[in-house]
Amino acid sequence: xxxxRAISAAIAVGSCGDEVVVREQCLELSDADAECPxxxxxxxxxxxxxxATLLARYGARTLExxxxxxxxxxxxxxxxxxxxxxxxxxxxxxxxxxxAGRARVASMQRRGSGGGWGCPSxxxxxxxxxxxxxxPETRTLLANRWRARGLLEHASVASFAQFTLGLMxxxxxxxxxxxxxxxxxxxxxxxxLCFELAHELDGQHAAPGxxxxxxxxTVANRQELTARLFHDACVEETLxxxxxxxxxxxxxxxxxAKVLARLLADELKHxxxxxxxxxxxxxxxxxxxxxxxxxxxxxxxxxxxxxxxDRPELTAxxxxxxxxxxxxxxxxxxxxxxxxxxxxxxxxxxxx
Ligand SMILES: [Fe+2]
Ligand SMILES: [Fe+2]
Numbered sequence: 001x002x003x004x005r006a007i008s009a010a011i012a013v014g015s016c017g018d019e020v021v022v023r024e025q026c027l028e029l030s031d032a033d034a035e036c037p038x039x040x041x042x043x044x045x046x047x048x049x050x051x052a053t054l055l056a057r058y059g060a061r062t063l064e065x066x067x068x069x070x071x072x073x074x075x076x077x078x079x080x081x082x083x084x085x086x087x088x089x090x091x092x093x094x095x096x097x098x099x100a101g102r103a104r105v106a107s108m109q110r111r112g113s114g115g116g117w118g119c120p121s122x123x124x125x126x127x128x129x130x131x132x133x134x135x136p137e138t139r140t141l142l143a144n145r146w147r148a149r150g151l152l153e154h155a156s157v158a159s160f161a162q163f164t165l166g167l168m169x170x171x172x173x174x175x176x177x178x179x180x181x182x183x184x185x186x187x188x189x190x191x192x193l194c195f196e197l198a199h200e201l202d203g204q205h206a207a208p209g210x211x212x213x214x215x216x217x218t219v220a221n222r223q224e225l226t227a228r229l230f231h232d233a234c235v236e237e238t239l240x241x242x243x244x245x246x247x248x249x250x251x252x253x254x255x256x257a258k259v260l261a262r263l264l265a266d267e268l269k270h271x272x273x274x275x276x277x278x279x280x281x282x283x284x285x286x287x288x289x290x291x292x293x294x295x296x297x298x299x300x301x302x303x304x305x306x307x308x309x310d311r312p313e314l315t316a317x318x319x320x321x322x323x324x325x326x327x328x329x330x331x332x333x334x335x336x337x338x339x340x341x342x343x344x345x346x347x348x349x350x351x352x
Contacts, residue, residue: 026077036076052078097155105151107209117207118195143201150194154208160184226287233274241267251318
């Protein structure tokens with residue numbers, strides 16, 4: 001492997017749906033590499049099926065060859081442009097880690113053993129054999145998607161850690177704190193599952209690298225916690241769970257269906273936790289008005305159009321067409337999220 005590590009500098013994924021995503025991503029070169037890879041070689045090293053344009057070379061290392069000493073770059077950074085179809089919800093299939101209004105994920109690292117994230121299990125060879133019948137291009141496409149989802153699941157761990165602190169800041173009951181901690185742990189498992197599956201698909205080892213967490217402070221007040229909870233959890237995790245259910249239903253591949261089933265079971269619990277936490281926060285009148293304000297904003301976002309990107313050849317592997325997913329998301333919002341929020345507001349009005 002000519003590249004040891006891929007680092008994406010604080011990848012900010014504003015909308016991880018079906019649209020063009022541009023990010024800066026870097027590669028750390030190994031001793032055997034003379035130069036920064038370009039073109040297809042760079043795209044392969046960065047785990048992307050989009051384009052990678054070399055932006056800059058950083059650092060210096062020396063290489064001695066045939067009595068000559070060469071000065072070589074240590075790190076190469078690229079602008080990576082890709083069409084990502086991770087799902088129509090804000091950031092894939094679950095709770096985003098949001099910093100300054102933008103969803104954030106960790107860097108991606110190539111590692112010999114997967115760094116403990118997605119270690120191949122004892123029956124991995126059998127699973128890999130099950131995927132051997134797929135075309136190499138399909139395996140690569142699917143693996144890249146599952147690896148990208150792995151980063152989102154990994155980011156959900158940070159999101160729950162932040163949420164737990166927020167709950168504690170405002171004296172939440174023990175049951176909510178306990179469930180939030182447990183949910184964060186289950187997100188660790190989700191990330192592992194995604195990286196395991198990606199490895200089975202294309203045989204590559206990769207793992208989440210550093211996650212920039214500049215905003216370690218908890219939320220400023222109950223209203224801010226309410227707004228974040230509503231968007232990141234009540235909307236995203238509810239829609240994410242419903243989306244997983246559709247993905248599981250539509251896949252004919254047993255191994256992928258099994259992973260989706262596990263994610264679905266947990267995400268349903270996370271969505272339920274989100275609504276319970278919102279009900280607790282909405283005992284406060286000011287928090288109720290936050291939900292009244294944010295619900296129409298979420299509805300507007302649902303109606304936004306995005307450039308669609310479809311890979312019809314992947315529909316049998318739990319990757320429905322983007323147009324279809326977007327339609328379902330709007331329906332699910334109108335059928336589940338909006339009525340749930342309105343019911344909660346009505347209940348509190350009657351209680352007060
Ligand atoms: Fe998850
Ligand atoms: Fe979740």
